Amino acid sequence: MFGSIQRAATAASLLLGLIGSTQASTSYCYNGLKPSYVPPVIAPGYAAQLVVSGLIKPRGMVFDSTGALLVVQAGAGIIRIEFHKPGEDESRNCLEGLGSMTQVTNLVENKNLNHGIELSSDGKTLYASSNVEVFRWAYDPAAATATDQQTVIANMSSAGHITRTLLFSRKHPDILFVSQGSSANLDPKALDPSSGISQIRAFNMTSLTPGQVYSYPSDGVRLGWGLRNSVGVAEHPATGAIYSVENSADQIHRGGADIHQDNPGEELNDHGVFDPAALFAATPENQGPNHGYPHCLSLWSTDIPDVGSMTVGSRFVYDDMKGLGGDDATCGRDYVPPRLTFAAHTAPLDIKFTTAGDAAYVSFHGSWNRDRPAGYHLAVVSWNATSGEPIEPTDSTTAAVDVLTNIDNSVCPNACFRPAGLAIDGEGRVFMTSDSTGEVYVVQRVATGLWRGVD
Template sequence: MVRIHGPSLGLAALALVSTSSRCRAESTATSSASGACPTVLVPSYQAPVVAGGYVAQLIATGLKRPRGILIDSNGALLVVQQGSGIVHLKLSDHGGTCVSVQKSTTLVNDSSLNHGIELSKDGKTLYASSDDKVFSWAYDSAAVSVSGKRTLIQNMTNSDHVSRTLLLSRKAPDLLLVSRGSSENVDAGAAVLANGRSVIRAFNISNVTDTPYDFPSQGKLLGWGLRNSVGVAEEPQTGGIFSVENSADQMRRDGEDIHENNPGEEMNFHGFLNGSTEHQGGNYGYPHCFALWDKNIPNAGNLTVGNQFAPDPDYSESQDRSCLNDYVPPRLTFQAHMAPLDIKFTPDGSLAYITFHGSWNRDKPAGYKLSTVAFADGQPVDAPDSTTAVSDVLSNADTSACPGKCFRPVGLAIDTAVGGRVFMTSDSTGEIYAIQRAEVSATGSGGGGSKSSSGGGTLVTSTTTGTHNAAPALRTGRTDGWLFAALTVGLMVVGGWVFAAAF
């Protein structure tokens, strides 16, 4: 029996596994559930589905709208809590996804911070953003302290889309990329570059003066006509810059409602900071042109997935031609309204992890999951018109319960020191998950889930009795060709303490 207690921030872990092999399922579940993870943290909603070839654990709860996340030089997590500041989480790390929070410390107390966070390569300078400004601090990871706050970039305030994503290039040192979204669903002012909305820019932070950069007029323009590109990443092998864009809601074309399946969300390519400038500074279409996901729209003609098209009130044959010929098309297009919020690459550049926060503008919810896109030679493997580029890793078991009773992924951090382990925040539930490829966790070799638009695996949950030499009692069986295993756990509350026993 184990006694579980602690503050509102959960210090335990729930182990989740899925696989298509009985032997691998039994060995992985047992290793995840044995003495390495002494306690269990259970989500308040139906446990997520984990794709074959991956393991996942819930490692923290009780956070206040966690958004951006990163790993410092000592292996601690730094997390932006929207509306409150940055928290430092010292981890107790048993290896793989068996991680718990040992100590939580408020690092920056600032209610204006809402999403963006970045750390210099040497780990000594911290960056974060509000809706209007980008700040920096000297950061001491050993002392868990910051000092010397500076304002680097300013004049970014607008309504509606207020996240200001930050990315510090590793291929072109000292260039800090900042993404700013639109001020409304369809923002006519974003068509004027001087307004500085729906734009990604890069700023040289090695020569910042006492006067901060002016976002609308300064910096290197990487792209505009980007409605709300919250996720921005640098492909680690070639240095190519990619963003994932949240497209528009409530769309009509030629008087017909097409909002359920159009427009698609976009992955856009912005060239290289260290080389070719293909597409760099180009216009990606917003607010006049959008990417097609479902061809079932009026006057679709020869349009295919990923082609730019014109909705009302701009719709006309001539405007459609302009959308196709005059703007930069997306590199990939995703199902409408899934709301991609972050993109992070594995160190070898073979996979891009993407968080899909989830829809509100669809009758049937979409998104609410962590997925991957396969890359090779610095570009997505799939063609621009693909509808199957996304492979799901961690998804909600019942999206009909979303958004109220499910996780909503936001920020990602990849721990290169531990086999590519991924940390993921969920803002609506105040949680952090740890995810890792099962083969990496068990053997140190790579592996991945199969491509799927619906999850690709059956959930296996395993828990422990809390003693380092106690093996759990696993109940195993098969459902639809998949193995499932679960430990039966009894819970009892006595005097505010929770007792758990396996039987």
């Protein structure tokens, strides 16, 4: 299918584990692959390993029904990575039960794909997105084939933020969520609820007739709007509540002061338990609440002019929006606040819940417009598995606990890993792509802070 793309030599360069190559380390597990930069630091209670290298801008990931990992390579297509099952491979990696890689298959060649990927609930239909379209293929996990490409959603905006994150509801498996960000840093188009800009929309894929193509945004219903760029979208496994992580605005001023170094904060937004019957029956003006962008942003640092009684997570207005009828009080009253706020410019790109629903992992891609780089790490947020709510209060500054970090962010983004997509396998291991370095890491909880098999 792919011809010369990533032939056997490339597959060999992606091998996960090599016999006898483990070296003693307290912060990183070497087993055949070593990053070209200083290895990352792991939090106590976790183990981690670099398991794949040599990829082309890997972004979103999903596991198929056989345990193979499907990865979007931005600007290239989709590959499928198979692993030895536990007990099949004598040269296991440092992480318990993780076998070496057996094969890389090129599933889809499509240079327009850039981030989003998802599988239907039966695992037989593969979905992926470009900046303007959502595609699907008939997927056979046993044969490792994806055939009969079809466009199922079209007419998305091609400007600005180009990722179109995809998520199938597990509670309502007919429903595909599509997230589209803004077309500019401060985008006035987002003020129009019918624009589809800075929104998450829901589409019923079983209602799609053969040959039909949904038009975005009119053929979908609005789950939420005023969301500048919610790249990560996830469904809590117990309650069905939808959460998203939002990348907020850059270069913000307030009261004539430049406050962009530490404001606005990035957001974790709660979209509630999804009720398709109610949402699809709602009139357009009643579909999904407004979360504030571009009128209102969320406070991270309270060191700003006229802070008053505001605290972390409070909605505030900034200079570009003054004179348009809004103020801090309006922001606090008329728009849905974030459930949690994260440090400014850390750029969360994905969120994945554990099977138990007691935690969510978040990949922070990292800043580009901050004097001291921020982000560039994988973090975990504790959740109440029963209520489906984060444990930390809304004004917490410690909700995101570092799991995998770069030892020196000052060398980022050129000499460090940069987290993008996440996927969790059946054993609870967290797989994370680093798009800037073409790598995949695996992170796993362990009984102690030491690696398996490390002195």
